[in-house]
Amino acid sequence: MKLYHYGLFSLFMANSLPALAQQDVRDIFQQNCASCHGDNLEGGMAKSLVDKQWQYGTSDKKIFETIKNGVTEAGMPAWGSLLSDQDIRALVVYIQEKEYQAQQNELKSQVSEAGLAEFSTKEYTFSLETLAEFDSTIWAVTALPSGDILATEKQGKLWLIQPEQNGKKQVITEIKGIPEVWHRSQGGLLDVAVHPNYPKQPWVYLSYSQPSSSIGSDKEGTMTAIVRGQIVDGQWQSQQMVYSAPAKFHTRSGHHFGSRIVLHNGYVYFSVGDRGKMELAQDLSKPNGKIHRLYYDGRIPQNNPFVKQKEALPSIWSYGHRNPQGLALHPLTSDIWETEHGPRGGDEVNLIESNKNYGWPVITYGINYNGQPITDKTEMPGMEQPKHYWVPSIATGGIEFYQGKTFAKWQNNLLVTGMAKQELRRLVIRDNQVVEDEVLIKDQGRVRDVGVSPDGDILVVLNGANQTYKIVKLKVKS
Numbered sequence: 001m002k003l004y005h006y007g008l009f010s011l012f013m014a015n016s017l018p019a020l021a022q023q024d025v026r027d028i029f030q031q032n033c034a035s036c037h038g039d040n041l042e043g044g045m046a047k048s049l050v051d052k053q054w055q056y057g058t059s060d061k062k063i064f065e066t067i068k069n070g071v072t073e074a075g076m077p078a079w080g081s082l083l084s085d086q087d088i089r090a091l092v093v094y095i096q097e098k099e100y101q102a103q104q105n106e107l108k109s110q111v112s113e114a115g116l117a118e119f120s121t122k123e124y125t126f127s128l129e130t131l132a133e134f135d136s137t138i139w140a141v142t143a144l145p146s147g148d149i150l151a152t153e154k155q156g157k158l159w160l161i162q163p164e165q166n167g168k169k170q171v172i173t174e175i176k177g178i179p180e181v182w183h184r185s186q187g188g189l190l191d192v193a194v195h196p197n198y199p200k201q202p203w204v205y206l207s208y209s210q211p212s213s214s215i216g217s218d219k220e221g222t223m224t225a226i227v228r229g230q231i232v233d234g235q236w237q238s239q240q241m242v243y244s245a246p247a248k249f250h251t252r253s254g255h256h257f258g259s260r261i262v263l264h265n266g267y268v269y270f271s272v273g274d275r276g277k278m279e280l281a282q283d284l285s286k287p288n289g290k291i292h293r294l295y296y297d298g299r300i301p302q303n304n305p306f307v308k309q310k311e312a313l314p315s316i317w318s319y320g321h322r323n324p325q326g327l328a329l330h331p332l333t334s335d336i337w338e339t340e341h342g343p344r345g346g347d348e349v350n351l352i353e354s355n356k357n358y359g360w361p362v363i364t365y366g367i368n369y370n371g372q373p374i375t376d377k378t379e380m381p382g383m384e385q386p387k388h389y390w391v392p393s394i395a396t397g398g399i400e401f402y403q404g405k406t407f408a409k410w411q412n413n414l415l416v417t418g419m420a421k422q423e424l425r426r427l428v429i430r431d432n433q434v435v436e437d438e439v440l441i442k443d444q445g446r447v448r449d450v451g452v453s454p455d456g457d458i459l460v461v462l463n464g465a466n467q468t469y470k471i472v473k474l475k476v477k478s
């Protein structure tokens, strides 16, 4: 019966399509729209197009106009100069088809139950075991020395997961009392990290989009902020601001918060994306597009590279970044490695060093999402080359170096998440060069973050497949 219905539906839609199609609308969508709205229109960097929530109008005409003219201040490009009216019309139809299908539950993600899928990689075969499910996008996961797990839900919730142990059932607790977040577009509650001597030093660090109102500004904007606090009986306590940008750096942009945190040797390193204004990544008087370094309590280290430079912000450690959404400490060299969510075709892996310029937007391997060039330069003297990059983009998220027993052959390999391509990858790094790049997981949902437990378990955040948001664990097949 379902089949019959579906057949009728396709026939109907086919008849209503204009006579065109030099290029399949699916391909037009995949090439131009999927990087933001998701391969199956389920949403990602931009909203879902199949959830029946229309901000800019639901009629054919309104949707057509939105695509043609864009909503540039919200980050939706204008397509009128690139796509013909026929192409745009086809897209309107395609979106409505997909929305209809989603409502009918015909939109199947490739795998319905992650637990059933098995992955064969070079060294190991493993399956995925779900540890916890949530209501909406999870941004970060981190394992504590005890084996407990902290996770952030982007809408503004911090969770403590105490896994099943010695016959005691798993307990999931929401930590109450964390700061209010600006939850829109890419903003919200973002990364979570703990002090290297946790729990002796019981500090938990959070990055988030801080609402301007909470710093006493009457703007409606936001900017990346870092706060630390302690968790006592399910309650966030002893809060201290580590980094909070002055109101002049707050904007309404929902783009590129960066936001990963690494704590090491007395310093907190954190990333701030260009916030949708790419030229600011080269401007040392702005926090945008930078990796910053502070002492654990937020004070400025006097040996930071730009402390003595007039106009430059003293917290800056490196610059020329677009949207660094991955930051990790190499277990042997203690170098900071970064993944940068690039433009279309420009995702990068970088080794971060003090005072260096990573080139965005002067050099890049990517192009604009709407297919127009950003620059014809991929390298330039005085600017760092990535250690690795992906064309097409995988849409890099969080990263972590592997250490542990469970996957002993992956010692010190870098695990990299890819959202748009729904991948977990493993990079082998030798003498600071990436010598191997293997896909471990594919098509299970948008992979936003990865963590490694003290036992060597790999924890992966999977968002969006069949409207599920979960943390899974890789289970080796013996």
Ligand code: HEC
Binding pocket: 029, 032, 033, 034, 035, 036, 037, 045, 046, 047, 049, 053, 054, 055, 056, 057, 063, 066, 067, 071, 074, 075, 076, 077, 079, 091, 185, 369, 370
């Ligand atoms: C660079 C990212 C990006 C790309 C690429 C992109 N969009 Fe969007 N789109 C957005 C954003 C951002 C919004 C604003 C909604 C939001 O996310 O809050 C949006 C909104 C829309 C809306 C309005 C939804 C509503 O709620 O009314 C439609 C329709 C749409 N996009 C279609 C498309 C189509 C079709 C393409 C490809 C031709 C496309 N978009 C490509 C980012 C993008």
